[in-house]
Amino acid sequence: MAYRLSSSGAVIEPASAILSIHFVLGITTSDLVSRNADRIGYHLVGNDRILPPDCYGNAIIALCFSYPPRLGEHFVLGSDDATTDISIGIPGDHVSAQHLRFGFDEQDRVIMLDCSTLGTRVSYNDQPFHLRRGRPGCPFRWVLPAGYYIRVQTGPFLFTVFVEDHSFHAEHFRANLERFYYDRRSRLPELSNINLAANLPATAGNLTPAAD
Numbered sequence: 001m002a003y004r005l006s007s008s009g010a011v012i013e014p015a016s017a018i019l020s021i022h023f024v025l026g027i028t029t030s031d032l033v034s035r036n037a038d039r040i041g042y043h044l045v046g047n048d049r050i051l052p053p054d055c056y057g058n059a060i061i062a063l064c065f066s067y068p069p070r071l072g073e074h075f076v077l078g079s080d081d082a083t084t085d086i087s088i089g090i091p092g093d094h095v096s097a098q099h100l101r102f103g104f105d106e107q108d109r110v111i112m113l114d115c116s117t118l119g120t121r122v123s124y125n126d127q128p129f130h131l132r133r134g135r136p137g138c139p140f141r142w143v144l145p146a147g148y149y150i151r152v153q154t155g156p157f158l159f160t161v162f163v164e165d166h167s168f169h170a171e172h173f174r175a176n177l178e179r180f181y182y183d184r185r186s187r188l189p190e191l192s193n194i195n196l197a198a199n200l201p202a203t204a205g206n207l208t209p210a211a212d
Contacts (some may be wrong), residue, residue: 005041005062012041012064015172019059019102019110019144019163021077026157027088035087036061061086063102065176074101075182091120094118094155101139108177110163113139121153122207129153132207142207165205 020041023032033040041062069075069085077086078095089095096116105111114120117135122142126149134140144150146165151158166173186195 004037005067010066012062014164015166015169015175016065017164018063018065018075019161020063020084021159021161022155023061023159026155030157032061032088035081038189039063039067039086040182065180068180068183073181074103076101077114083152088157094156096100099154100152102144104177105141110146112140112142112144112146112161115139116154123151125149130207140207 002011002017005012022204039061041060047107063075064083071083075085076083076098077088077091078084078099079089079091079095081087084100091097096118099114099116099118101113101115101121103113105113112122114132114134116133117136119131120140121129121131124131129151132140132142144161144163146163146167149162150161150163152161153159
């Protein structure tokens with residue numbers, strides 16, 4: 001799926017898109033846009049035709065290679081405007097300063113890490129929600145496969161995550177992923193000798209759609 005960013009008008013090509021986040025409850029569109037203007041986008045289909053934001057009429061957060069994380073190798077969702085890529089909530093009130101991180105594991109799968117003290121509830125394909133939380137220095141990890149309907153809840157905030165399917169442009173996606181890893185190393189000299197794709201923090205657990 002391609003996207004157009006609202007603030008700049010830039011188009012995110014399918015091979016550059018990683019995932020989109022659709023907020024359902026807990027935040028107004030105006031608040032979401034005011035705090036995350038650079039990442040608000042819309043679906044594009046056909047000849048640059050724009051689809052509605054989502055089935056709820058809310059804005060979409062688009063994460064992509066062309067607009068990398070502000071800090072480190074993960075996109076961060078939390079309540080601290082200064083250190084997050086997706087800012088929601090008030091610090092200490094249902095959302096930690098750096099609550100969730102989105103990135104890749106050693107198999108290049110998209111993952112979500114819970115780095116909070118409050119925990120996060122996740123549901124795959126309308127299955128029951130499961131509450132998980134990490135520990136200091138030891139986040140809990142979810143694998144987010146393409147094509148799954150993934151719902152995430154923390155406090156009053158509910159959103160869905162859609163991970164892009166890159167099977168039709170795998171080579172282009174792989175090139176973008178390698179460039180992403182290289183760029184992360186370049187911006188973090190202290191990690192220049194570490195393979196960011198294969199060296200994640202220790203996790204408190206691992207949840208995939210097939211295992212709890």
